[in-house]
């Protein structure tokens with residue numbers, strides 16, 4: 001077992017057996033510019049507290065795994081440069097050799113499990129990249145959901161990905177995908193899509209009960225809660241589709257490849273929507289934080 | 305551990321340490337019409353009893369996991385509507401919220417393991433769908449075989465699938481594929497194919513010994529026994545190929561997509577073969593029940 | 609737990625707690641002709657001894673798992689015919705029914721774990737075959753690295769494979785890929801490639817520390833050390849590329865398919881390079897043996 005640095009707030013919550021919600025840190029280091037990233041992180045943490053749970057933002061600082069960041073640590077991380085973006089493959093190496101690292105969905109799930117945290121709220125998971133039938137570029141987040149028993153609350157997978165293939169892979173890997181409160185899957189910035197959800201649940205209690213049942217059956221995997229962005233903050237799919245297609249066409253025309261594609265697409269979508277994509281992104285993360293807190297509260301009622 | 309409802313027959317067999325063979329229930333709810341489905345299920349169960357083992361048909365009834373169904377329960381399931389088709393992803397959710405569910409290969413393997421049953425007989429496993437290089441549509445059965453230590457006796461994968469890709473995925477995942485009594489893989493309705501089998505075994509005892517050896521090595525996965533349909537009941541591959549191709553062409557022409565494809569293809573193949581495909585299907589399931597019973601008997605001699 | 613036959617040398621090393629390095633045996637039975645195969649195997653073993661560790665060549669002889677081969681056993685294996693090439697899927701079956709088998713990367717990892725050996729040195733791992741977007745032909749070695757906690761030292765994946773897809777799959781599966789001493793990934797016969805390495809480490813101690821950290825985090829998987837061939841022995845990528853392309857074109861023109869492709873390609877590359885590819889192959893295996901020994905020595909300092 002590794003040594004985990006808990007913030008005073010998280011340490012106290014653990015001692016008192018209060019519900020905890022894990023948060024990732026790549027959204028801070030790679031998702032938004034300073035100081036907007038730190039401000040958003042604080043709003044997300046506050047939203048979790050306001051709904052009865054305790055936020056635990058996860059990051060690696062100087063080679064130590066932190067679960068819960070103090071104000072100073074969050075400020076420092078928000079301004080740090082050359083922070084590694086950690087997934088399952090490089091998480092241990094970062095801890096072994098020192099240095100700073102921000103955790104993706106996969107790495108945050110791993111850390112949450114190590115810290116005994118059962119729920120994790122984020123924006124969107126990674127998935128199957130467009131063109132993966134030729135590139136084989138598929139996020140490690142999908143296999144992590146198949147391996148690590150954490151409930152992940154997200155607005156689905158990021159809509160620049162190939163969403164149908166992403167949900168096929170999750171089905172193949174046996175990962176429950178639960179649309180919250182509707183029959184269709186959400187699509188990140190858009191509240192709905194034309195893809196029926198494999199499962200639908202309408203309460204945090206039902207989601208918590210499903211997690212408990214999976215554990216009782218020995219199915220040690222996660223579940224993905226696909227939580228639609230609030231209607232007032234969404235960019236409808238029919239409005240967003242041409243924007244994404246334009247960004248994709250530009251990426252291809254300019255020869256943007258490999259790991260440069262995602263940041264390029266997100267940057268162009270931000271410009272082409274006049275900043276709305278970022279506002280939507282913040283709204284959906286806050287929404288996921290609220291549902292994550294509610295699930296953590298429900299899980300807290302039945303912890304063994 | 306979850307609460308399992310054992311039928312009186314299965315409970316007695318467990319108490320006496322007699323050999324058990326698991327059976328799935330989607331063949332009852334989604335494979336054939338009533339009353340043929342219930343009649344066939346009873347014939348399969350009788351075949352297992354006649355060969356020295358006890359059948360344990362698995363299903364979820366009103367949110368409870370049943371291992372072994374009474375006559376009344378089987379009748380009720382055979383006529384039920386809107387029964388969920390459960391796989392690894394939605395099995396726990398069905399148990400958590402109640403309702404009825406029939407178990408696919410993946411879910412039956414999970415339930416068999418929970419009930420301590422080491423052998424499961426079925427018709428054909430799911431696999432890689434035709435066109436999966438673009439759709440990524442691959443059954444969760446394949447990953448379940450890689451994860452759950454149950455010996456599955458089937459006539460290979462259903463022949464409407466992409467069989468070569470299905471066997472490639474099983475090899476990649478490290479799943480033993482054992483042709484019973486011949487060098488070539490069977491192809492569901494056809495006793496043979498042009499695909500050499502990775503492994504061949506000629507007795508139930510050899511299959512049981514391989515399962516025991518995998519467990520001793522800590523390889524906690526299943527093995528697939530590909531048992532050829534009896535010669536007198538087969539539809540030879542060269543006769544079936546144009547039928548499958550016609551059905552596929554019709555599905556494409558009519559725009560049948562996603563989860564509607566498999567039932568459409570099976571229905572058309574039934575019509576185009578004048579009912580022979582269903583007779584073959586019943587014959588191969590009975591044949592798999594016999595071999596499953598023989599393997600269970602052999603495993604019973606060496607249970608630790 | 610299965611019964612393992614340790615050679616006297618390996619048994620003594622285990623009793624004394626000395627560092628061990630596992631070696632595979634398909635390189636002996638399927639990689640080179642006799643007597644060059646046995647001579648090379650002896651040179652590799654000697655290289656490990658010269659660097660402070662004890663070699664443990666792994667094979668199945670008459671249905672028993674051997675960890676460490678005596679001189680006689682190695683001679684016999686080097687001249688045996690019809691030796692099975694064992695991977696995860698067929699390893700147990702070979703032990704259960706008897707017979708001889710040589711272990712691939714996947715099977716050697718399984719055996720190393722059973723024997724408590726933490727490091728394994730080889731030439732190149734298997735991976736994604738060219739054309740796998742249509743054939744789905746992907747080596748079981750990749751999933752084994754995701755499952756079995758052994759550090760594998762190789763010169764990357766064999767360069768006749770689709771290397772970019774191979775490294776994508778390893779990333780998806782969360783397997784650390786560590787280039788040793790350089791920023792770019794090696795490509796088997798060539799010391800470098802145009803693919804940046806996900807991780808770089810410059811000492812055996814760093815690699816050992818990363819393995820220990822993964823175990824402490826409960827990440828029970830392997831790590832791949834991609835160790836570049838020594839500069840003096842390499843065939844530079846720009847020189848090798850047309851050779852590989854010619855061999856691939858010939859394979860296609862001659863209708864070579866399935867399992868016949870790899871031996872055909874390796875044979876043609878040997879001819880087209882006038883024997884240099886084999887010399888390079890031997891040089892890189894010796895180089896990997898040295899690094900494997902150094903890692904085993906480092907791991908020995910921190911064994912719990």
Ligand SMILES: [Mn+2]
Nearest residue numbers: 137138139779
């Ligand atoms: Mn990727």
Ligand SMILES: [Mn+2]
Nearest residue numbers: 171441442443
């Ligand atoms: Mn499917």
Ligand SMILES: [Mn+2]
Nearest residue numbers: 475745746747
């Ligand atoms: Mn292959």
